[in-house]
Amino acid sequence: MEGGSVSRVKVILEISSKGIAEGEIVRHSSPLTSAAILKSLPMQRRANKFENRFVYMETHLGLGREKQRTRFERGEMAFMTLNGSICVFLTDTVSAPMNPLGLVESHLDLLEAVEPGDLLIIRRATDKLDKQICSAT
Numbered sequence: 001m002e003g004g005s006v007s008r009v010k011v012i013l014e015i016s017s018k019g020i021a022e023g024e025i026v027r028h029s030s031p032l033t034s035a036a037i038l039k040s041l042p043m044q045r046r047a048n049k050f051e052n053r054f055v056y057m058e059t060h061l062g063l064g065r066e067k068q069r070t071r072f073e074r075g076e077m078a079f080m081t082l083n084g085s086i087c088v089f090l091t092d093t094v095s096a097p098m099n100p101l102g103l104v105e106s107h108l109d110l111l112e113a114v115e116p117g118d119l120l121i122i123r124r125a126t127d128k129l130d131k132q133i134c135s136a137t
C-alpha cells in the first residue's frame with residue numbers, strides 16, 4: 001500500500017458543483033461504525049447544515065453507540081446514531097453524543113459553503129485521479 005495505512009482510510013467529500021475536500025476515516029475511533037460506513041461507500045445524499053455548527057448527510061444506516069463523545073473540534077467527522085447521519089464539524093462544538101469517525105484534512109471551507117439541496121458524495125480516495133484532483137484544488 002503506497003504510503004497508506006490500514007487503520008486510516010482516505011476519503012473524498014465532493015460537494016456538487018463546488019469542489020472536493022479530502023479526509024480520512026480512522027478505523028480505531030469507532031471500528032464497527034467505520035466498517036459499516038466504509039462498506040457503504042460511495043454514498044450520495046443531500047447535505048444539510050445544523051446551526052452553522054456542522055454539515056451532515058443522512059445515511060439510513062442503523063448503527064449503535066460506540067466510543068461516543070460530546071466534544072468535537074473543527075474538521076472532525078462523527079456518526080450521529082440518533083438519525084444515522086455522518087457529520088462534519090465546522091466549529092469546535094459540544095453536541096449530543098456521537099461516534100467519532102475521523103477528520104476532514106483539506107478544503108473545509110467548501111463544506112462551510114454548503115446550501116440546502118447540495119449533493120454530498122463521500123467515496124474512498126483510492127485511484128490516482130482522485131489524488132490528482134485533490135492536489136489540484
